[in-house]
Amino acid sequence: MKDELFQRIQDSFARQGFMNTLKARLADVTEGQVSIAAPISEAVSQQHGFAHAGIAFSIGDSAAGYSALTLFDPEVEVVTAEMKVNLVSPAKGQSLLAVGKVIKPGRRLCVVTADVFAIDNGEQKLIAVMQGTMVPVGYRG
Amino acid sequence: MKDELFQRIQDSFARQGFMNTLKARLADVTEGQVSIAAPISEAVSQQHGFAHAGIAFSIGDSAAGYSALTLFDPEVEVVTAEMKVNLVSPAKGQSLLAVGKVIKPGRRLCVVTADVFAIDNGEQKLIAVMQGTMVPVGYRG
Amino acid sequence: MKDELFQRIQDSFARQGFMNTLKARLADVTEGQVSIAAPISEAVSQQHGFAHAGIAFSIGDSAAGYSALTLFDPEVEVVTAEMKVNLVSPAKGQSLLAVGKVIKPGRRLCVVTADVFAIDNGEQKLIAVMQGTMVPVGYRG
Amino acid sequence: MKDELFQRIQDSFARQGFMNTLKARLADVTEGQVSIAAPISEAVSQQHGFAHAGIAFSIGDSAAGYSALTLFDPEVEVVTAEMKVNLVSPAKGQSLLAVGKVIKPGRRLCVVTADVFAIDNGEQKLIAVMQGTMVPVGYRG
Numbered sequence: 001m002k003d004e005l006f007q008r009i010q011d012s013f014a015r016q017g018f019m020n021t022l023k024a025r026l027a028d029v030t031e032g033q034v035s036i037a038a039p040i041s042e043a044v045s046q047q048h049g050f051a052h053a054g055i056a057f058s059i060g061d062s063a064a065g066y067s068a069l070t071l072f073d074p075e076v077e078v079v080t081a082e083m084k085v086n087l088v089s090p091a092k093g094q095s096l097l098a099v100g101k102v103i104k105p106g107r108r109l110c111v112v113t114a115d116v117f118a119i120d121n122g123e124q125k126l127i128a129v130m131q132g133t134m135v136p137v138g139y140r141g
Numbered sequence: 142m143k144d145e146l147f148q149r150i151q152d153s154f155a156r157q158g159f160m161n162t163l164k165a166r167l168a169d170v171t172e173g174q175v176s177i178a179a180p181i182s183e184a185v186s187q188q189h190g191f192a193h194a195g196i197a198f199s200i201g202d203s204a205a206g207y208s209a210l211t212l213f214d215p216e217v218e219v220v221t222a223e224m225k226v227n228l229v230s231p232a233k234g235q236s237l238l239a240v241g242k243v244i245k246p247g248r249r250l251c252v253v254t255a256d257v258f259a260i261d262n263g264e265q266k267l268i269a270v271m272q273g274t275m276v277p278v279g280y281r282g
Numbered sequence: 283m284k285d286e287l288f289q290r291i292q293d294s295f296a297r298q299g300f301m302n303t304l305k306a307r308l309a310d311v312t313e314g315q316v317s318i319a320a321p322i323s324e325a326v327s328q329q330h331g332f333a334h335a336g337i338a339f340s341i342g343d344s345a346a347g348y349s350a351l352t353l354f355d356p357e358v359e360v361v362t363a364e365m366k367v368n369l370v371s372p373a374k375g376q377s378l379l380a381v382g383k384v385i386k387p388g389r390r391l392c393v394v395t396a397d398v399f400a401i402d403n404g405e406q407k408l409i410a411v412m413q414g415t416m417v418p419v420g421y422r423g
Numbered sequence: 424m425k426d427e428l429f430q431r432i433q434d435s436f437a438r439q440g441f442m443n444t445l446k447a448r449l450a451d452v453t454e455g456q457v458s459i460a461a462p463i464s465e466a467v468s469q470q471h472g473f474a475h476a477g478i479a480f481s482i483g484d485s486a487a488g489y490s491a492l493t494l495f496d497p498e499v500e501v502v503t504a505e506m507k508v509n510l511v512s513p514a515k516g517q518s519l520l521a522v523g524k525v526i527k528p529g530r531r532l533c534v535v536t537a538d539v540f541a542i543d544n545g546e547q548k549l550i551a552v553m554q555g556t557m558v559p560v561g562y563r564g
Contacts, residue, residue, distance in 0.1 A: 084507045084554060086526075086527075086534045086554060086555075088526065088527035088534050089527070103509075103511065103549075103552055104511035104512070104549070111509045111511050111552065113552070126526075126527070129526055129534065129536070131507060131509060131552060131554045132509075133509065
């Protein structure tokens with residue numbers, strides 16, 4: 001049974017047309033940490049046949065943003081102020097898993113990270129590390 | 142009439158399934174600078190209805206990577222080592238335009254930037270600035 | 283004759299013990315752009331004899347921060363939320379010059395850049411490009 | 424008694440005039456991880472009296488660079504290609520401690536991170552997180 005926090009994040013996630021385009025799904029939600037999974041397919045490939053850097057970035061950014069969102073009241077939204085990604089291995093395999101975490105919460109700024117893994121024949125390999133800043137908006141007081 | 146350099150970049154671009162998924166197209170190619178355009182639609186939206194940060198990142202990253210590729214011999218490919226994006230305005234409008242440039246070319250590392258603009262009713266607005274590193278691979282000698 | 287804006291930035295600059303340690307000086311101040319110069323000496327070298335990456339970062343960060351500060355009322359201070367530097371050439375020569383600029387002003391966040399140059403026998407060479415976020419604090423209303 | 428790896432890193436560290444200017448010292452060296460400590464004093468302050476962002480960056484960058492250096496043969500040196508820092512708390516206290524780690528080793532590029540802590544009356548607080556790329560140079564073959 002999915003809990004209330006998962007459902008709240010899922011409701012926002014379901015409104016993201018782009019996550020739907022990527023066939024991404026919310027894999028796990030706990031306070032301050034959110035995981036998102038997405039298949040690697042022709043639709044997200046770059047010219048070498050691996051997933052485009054933008055896919056790792058996109059699901060990592062969403063996972064990191066939602067990890068921040070778990071810490072706020074339901075009326076708050078978060079937007080990405082900035083994000084950096086270091087790509088450490090080719091995004092090769094059947095799917096990607098992004099794990100976003102809050103490093104430093106704050107009402108003005110939340111510093112977040114995300115690790116992105118490729119799952120290739122059951123083996124999980126780190127392909128990208130991300131570090132960035134989320135800004136909560138719509139905070140009442 | 143499109144020139145040879147444009148055609149070479151276009152050939153690589155056409156093999157990127159993800160650029161096709163985004164309905165992105167190569168807009169302009171000169172030595173050290175490449176522009177990519179993509180429509181903003183429901184398919185690339187985030188939960189607020191604007192384009193997902195990952196779209197700006199993805200076309201900016203591709204534009205920056207191709208700007209580096211223009212400087213190398215045809216057998217060379219480039220991969221993104223790292224990229225940072227600062228999002229300065231919501232990606233609101235009908236389309237996005239990313240302009241990638243090489244700041245510092247190199248056989249080991251190319252430092253690149255990209256500016257991403259949203260086109261909203263004919264008005265062009267800066268929405269993201271990017272700075273990163275491309276690595277040429279397959280260099281013979 | 284130095285103007286009022288220069289003097290206001292200079293007053294803050296003079297309180298920075300670290301800028302004094304680096305023998306850095308405020309070179310130029312206009313609205314949205316500030317330049318800082320610093321000598322390259324043994325005191326700021328790394329193991330190869332060039333200036334340490336931290337020097338380029340430090341004067342670039344200060345130049346960028348002060349470029350943001352020029353846009354606010356005198357009671358406001360700014361702090362660095364995040365900053366990224368790409369080092370494009372060794373910091374070789376007699377002095378460094380950092381030019382900080384505001385790309386996107388804002389009451390919550392200011393996106394800034396800095397270019398850092400080494401001056402070697404009169405020749406100016408780009409050694410680092412920086413991109414980051416400044417946060418104004420102490421804003422009344 | 425300090426071991427051979429510590430001594431090798433210490434020899435390089437001792438040649439860094441800037442680390443000497445900061446009164447920084449090598450605190451710990453293991454394969455793939457290096458810690459550097461430095462006092463917070465007037466000499467490294469910014470205008471609010473805390474340590475300048477450039478200090479956290481500088482010792483974090485050095486710690487990260489040396490963590491990469493531990494993985495290579497003695498003739499290899501490393502240089503910083505790029506580094507990003509998110510500052511999460513003011514650098515307030517008596518000293519700073521930077522812990523650098525290698526996330527992904529490589530002969531072309533090493534992806535590294537550093538956490539920087541302020542020690543304030545015995546309490547250790549995270550003040551900065553860093554993520555970047557080191558490039559080994561002088562590799563024979």
